[in-house]
Amino acid sequence: MSSRPSVFGLRSLKASVFSFGLLGSAVVSTSTAVAADWIFTPFVGIREAYTDNVLSTATNTESDFITTLNAGFTLDGIGNRLNILTSYDGAYDIYANTSDLNGFRHNLLGSANAELVQDHFFIDGQIAYTPEDLSTTGASSAIDRTLSNSQTQVLNYSISPYYLQRFGGTAVGIARYRFSQLRFDETDVGGAVDNPGNETTNEVNLILESGRNFSRTSWSLEAFGVDTVVEDGDDLKRGTFVASGQYSINRNVALLGITGYDEFDGENIDNDDISGAFIGAGVRLTPGPRTDLSLGYGYRYGGGIWNMDFSYIVSSAAILTASYVVDVGTGGQAYTNRDVLDEDGELVNTNFSNSDFVGTTTKYETFDVGIRGTRGLNGYSAGATYEKRDFLTANTNDETVSFFGFYSRELSPKLGLSVDGSWSKIIEPETPGEAETTIRAGAALNYRFGDNFTGSLAYNYYDRNADIAADNIKENVISVSLNKSF
Structure with a gap:
């Protein structure tokens, strides 16, 4: 649920949330906050693609040519008290034979942080507005394009002002309010979609943690309340108090402990089963400057749970990470609690999922492992997820x-190669008999014709193999694209 959880599900102190209108009006009123370096880069592009399954059907497949016109921009604002990173790509797909699929797609990602009162008052925010397939059944494609059904335009945004107070070297206090919303809108093409209900969340978070005077011992006290309203769904209220600590035995070993109380008030669930006191203990191992492992076990949400966080710096240009976390929340909170910035500070789509969107109160167990890095002219990343x-x-x-896996190589100063692929499987479906396996693969040659002018020749493959034969889809796509930025 949380983008960067700590031991036993205690959430990160760092929230990342954004609403451009509200945040923009706030920073404009503070002249020093907008003293930033702005880099605005507009671009235009065209893509011509051939698909052998334009309607995403299991049988009687039809081919078609698709012309995509796109335009957009990236915006970076970097300053002492303001940081903004955003990108927008608007595309219009034109089908040679299947004209009823002609239509627009919008992809907007953004993140921002502003310091409104020096050292004390801040505001964070983020937004993701993307077309998504919220169901693993229905139409899907090897490339981004308009579909005949099942596609939804998802708006996921949040804004979070907070106040920070340092009490000398003894403690640091944070008082934060967070508003988030997840909305599901019809696209302008395709069949009608039975969208989930929109979700609105208000959250108050109070934190007091140890300051710099504590060396061998660190501690944190946190109290937060969450109120999520789901249209035509199950509302959820939550109140939690957490006390956690770390005691360093030596430079390589530290003991971890946590205790607290959860109170859930959700509709149509057994609140007593997941509410109540919790406790846990663990160990943090740092055998060297490149390795950091936290491992713990405790009782929470009505049963025993493990929690793990691991990182290993393979080299100056590569890192291996892994985590295991358990949390409880609504289906929408699984999206709104994700960070739109990845570990490298790059924008990522928080609305994508390998599984169906289910808008009910859910207990999540998630294991992630991944490696990313560069070596000479090569770049790579790979990972796995279990949920x-x-x-x-x-x-x-x-x-x-x-x-998933990704590999890129610079073949010459102007020519590059990239290869990517993913494999996902619903090994235990919610409804028996609806298991499925999905494979995606792609390869592209990218050529730089000149400054800010690039071209690409790509092949993409999609294969969904389901227990229900009507849900099987295979598609091959070949595409050529040109992009020019200014």
């Missing part, structure tokens, strides 16, 4: 496992 979801309203569950 188990217990749907507390229906007393059902599902399990999904997925793997």
Whole structure:
């Protein structure tokens, strides 16, 4: 649930949230906050693609040519008290034979942080507005394009002002309010989609943690309340108090401890089963400057849970990370609690998922492992994810496992090669008999014709193999694209 959880599900102190209109009006009123270096880069592009399954059907497949016109921009604002990173890509797909699929797609990602009162008052925010397939059944494609059904335009945004106070070297206090919303809108093409209900969340968070005077011992006290309203769904209220600490035995070993109380008030669930006191203990190992492992076990949410966080710096240009976390929340909170910036500070889509969107209160168990880095002219990343979801309203569950990989190489100063692929499988479907396996693969040659002018020749493959034959889809796509930025 949380983008960067700590031991036993205690959430990160760093929230990342954004609403451009509200945040923009706030920073404009503070002249020093807008003293930033702005880099605005508009671009235009065109893509010509051939698909052998334009309607994403299991049988009687049809081919078509698709012309995509796109335009957009990236905006970077970097300053002492203001940081903004955003990108927008608007595309219009034109089908040679299947003209009823002609339509627009919008992809907007953004993140911002502003310091309104020096050292004390800040505001964070983020936004993601993207077309998504919220169901693993229905139409899907090897490339981004308009579809005949199942596609939804998802708006996921949040804004979070907070106040920070340092009490000398003894403690640091943070008082934060966070507003987030997840909305599901119809696209302008394709069949009608039964969208989930929109979700609105208000959250108050109070934190007091140890200051610089504590060397061998560190501690944190946190109290937060969450109120999520789901249209035509199950609302969820939550109040939690957490006390956690770390005691360093030596430079390589530290003991971890946590205790607190959860109180859930959700509709159509057994609140007593997941509410109550919790406790846990663990160990943090740092055998060297490149390795950091935290491992713990405790009792929370009505049962025993593990928690793990691991990082290993393979080299100056590569890092290996892994985590295992358990949390409880609504289906929408699984999206709004994700960070739109990755570990490298790059924008990523927070609305994508390998599993169906389920808008009920859910207990999540998630394991992630990944490696990323560069070596000479090569760049690479790979990883795996396992997720188990217990749907507390229906007393059902599902399990999904997925793997991904990416590789790029600079063949010459102007020519580059990239290859990517992913494999995901619903190994335990919520409804028996609806398991499926999905494979995606692609390769591209990218050529730089001149400054800010690039071209690409790409091949993409998609294969969904489901227990229900009508949900099977295979598609091959060949495309050529040109892009010019200014």
